[in-house]
Amino acid sequence: MAVSGRKGADFQSSISKGSAEDFDHRCEPCLAIGQQIESHGFCVDCQEHLCKSCFAYHQRLKANKHHHLVNKDNMDKHAVSKESDECTEKCQVHKKEVIKFFCPKHEALGCNDCIVLNHRACDIDYIPEKCAGIGDSAEFRELLRELDQKINGADNIIKQASNREKELDYCCDKLLKEITMFRKEINDRLDQLQKQIQIDADKKKSTDKQTVNKVLEQCTNISSDIKQLQSRLQDYKTSQQNGQLYITMKQAKSKLKSEEIKEADRSLEMTNMQYTFEQNQDLENILSRQDAFGKLKETTLSLKPWDIAVMPQDKIAVTMSDKKEILIMTTAGKLSTVRKFPVAGDCRGIAYHRGHLYTVCINPKCVFITDTQGKVQNTILLDNKRFDHPSYLLLSKDLRHICINNWYGHSVFSITLQGDISAEYKNKNFDCPLGMMMLDHGSLLVCCVGGIHRISAD
Structure with a gap:
């Protein structure tokens, strides 16, 4: 069993001490080697609490000879407030123990007893040494x-x-x-x-x-x-x-x-x-x-159709995300299905341009470019880390970029036909962006929960 940032002997010393006693302050040099000893005094220069032994030994060192030491009654007056790396939450299993360790392998928090009993062979993180500055991480x-x-x-x-x-x-x-x-x-x-x-x-x-x-x-x-x-x-x-x-x-x-x-x-x-x-x-x-x-x-009930793209000759293309298929329908007379073809993903937004359909999908997150018969001509993979839930897309006038909304991510991306992100618009009030429309001068209108946002062309 290995503890990140500490020697094995130090860790064994720490876990052998059991629960920490109810001290106001503990000797910090002793605490570093896993010993829980009540503080007897304080070094103003080092800003460290010291037990009786460490207090007596501190000024014997040449480097510490002129350090200012105060007794336990006056040490709080000289202590400078600093970040607390101390763990206080009790273990749910061993009620008297304090949680001080984390096992990355099993993603489990634990006290001394938990680690000894269940994680002997694991590399363990010692929380007080791992948590420094974590609030800014x-x-x-x-x-x-x-x-x-x-x-x-x-x-x-x-x-x-x-x-x-x-x-x-x-x-x-x-x-x-x-x-x-x-x-x-x-x-x-x-x-x-x-x-x-x-x-x-x-x-x-x-x-x-x-x-x-x-x-x-x-x-x-x-x-x-x-x-x-x-x-x-x-x-x-x-x-x-x-x-x-x-x-x-x-x-x-x-x-x-x-x-x-x-x-x-x-x-x-x-x-x-x-x-x-x-x-x-x-x-x-x-x-x-x-x-x-x-x-x-x-x-x-099947899920409602997700999106529609207008095609020539009184035709429309409709994405059916629940069935993972696209319907080609005629609008001449009574609305009816002409043909349908499957899509290798949960199809969402769709657009048409010069004989090709552009369909954005989740699972996998990508854009399929197909002909109107359903034959895949190209697949543009989307960055899984940047795209949470792409739902609609819009083609730029010159077809050099594709605008895709990112529903859960509260943003809209512009990507190239190679899948590279060329621009991103994000705003804290940009809540669940859905439908989009591009104006003649290139600016983008995006419908969100609570309003419509206008994004400039640049």
Whole structure:
């Protein structure tokens, strides 16, 4: 078992001491070798707390001969406030122990006992030595950004769930009205059958609403938990409690890896049913049958078409992200499908130019350039680290650049046909950019939650 930044013998000495005693201050030279000893005095020049032995020995060294030492009663007057690398959070398993270590291999925080029992063969990070300056690190900033994205994802599901709850009410109300209208055309014998089908409808509605409400509660709690983590992160950074900041960051990273939002989305998808009442046209001849009145019919709804591109000769191209396919439809007369072809990804935004379709996808994140028959002519790969959720694209007038929105990343990118990023627009108020339009002079209009942003051509 190896501890980053410390010698093996020092680490063994540290873990052999068990829990730290309840001291106001500890001897810092002894603490560096893993010994928990109460402070007896303080060196003003070194700004270090010293135990009785270290205090007596300190001025014996030639370099320290003129250092100013004060006793324990006066040391707080001379101590300069500095960042705290001390860990105070207790271990969840060993209640009396303090969390002081992190195992990168297993991504686990732990106390002395945890490390000895479960991570002997691992390279261990000693938190007080790893957390210095962590509040100003790129890792900390990236974590805050990812937490914001997680909240946006939860909020998006909450909005979908709220809309779905209204749709459930609407569908059921429509269903009951159809039942009532149809019921007027038949005799009293159908009262019992009407009651049964209404019970079935209410039961289905109740079940789906319970699922929706559970998703609402779950995502609200997720959002609340993440906001609490954010608050703690900011508080620990402000108070320079780097040990706690390190621990909370690791806890926040664990939260980011949670599949709770995806599970909530899957649960909500299970309620994606359309309720309709199917009338029986032969009812007058079959009133004696048990199912004569009709039955409750469930229809699984496919996702709505994502985007449309206008083509020549009264044609349009429509992306169907749920089915990973593109429909070529005619607008002459009744709207109908002429042909369709598959896409090797979750297809989103689409554009047409001179016989070619440009389709942006997620999973994988790329732009497929195809002919109108679906044959791939070129694939432009997008930077996975920069693009979180590309949803729509727009071709520049000269076809030298492609504008792509980055929904969760609150930004719009301009890329070349080789996939290189040539420009990026990002703003803290640029919330979930969606549809885009390019004006004649080259500036870009972007529709966002809460308003429309205008981006200059340069």
